[in-house]
Amino acid sequence: MxxxxxxxxxxxxxxxxxxxxxxxxxxxxxxxxKKQICPFCKGTAKRKAKGIWECKKCKKTFAGAVYYLQ
Ligand SMILES: [Zn+2]
Structure with missing residues (x-):
């Protein structure tokens, strides 16, 4: 409920x-x-925290939009 x-x-x-x-x-x-796209390798990025994204493919952590990337 x-x-x-x-x-x-x-x-x-x-x-x-x-x-x-x-x-x-x-x-x-x-x-x-939804899955977000990594701006570096176009891999799948996962939201770690508000505005912090981690790419599964290239392992880069980057700051992006708070809620979603594209
Ligand atoms: Zn990447």
């Missing part, structure tokens, strides 16, 4: 008047879960 509302909850801190921001945030959150 609680798990279902998780996405809304994370966007809920912006308040009810930010409907567009909320939907944008949900979009961003869904992008986060």
């Amino acid at each position: 609680a798990v279902k509302t998780k996405k809304i909850k994370s966007a809920g801190r912006f308040g009810a008047g930010y409907g567009k921001v909320k939907s944008k945030l949900i979009e961003v959150e869904s992008k986060q879960r």
Whole structure:
């Protein structure tokens, strides 16, 4: 029951008047879960922390967009 509302909850801190921001945030959150492309070797990069990405292929750690790369 609680798990279902998780996405809304994370966007809920912006308040009810930010409907567009909320939907944008949900979009961003869904992008986060997808694989990201390493800018160096075009391999698969994994998000280590906010804005920190690690490439599985070339093992480079780099700073990128906070939520997703491309
Ligand atoms: Zn790479």
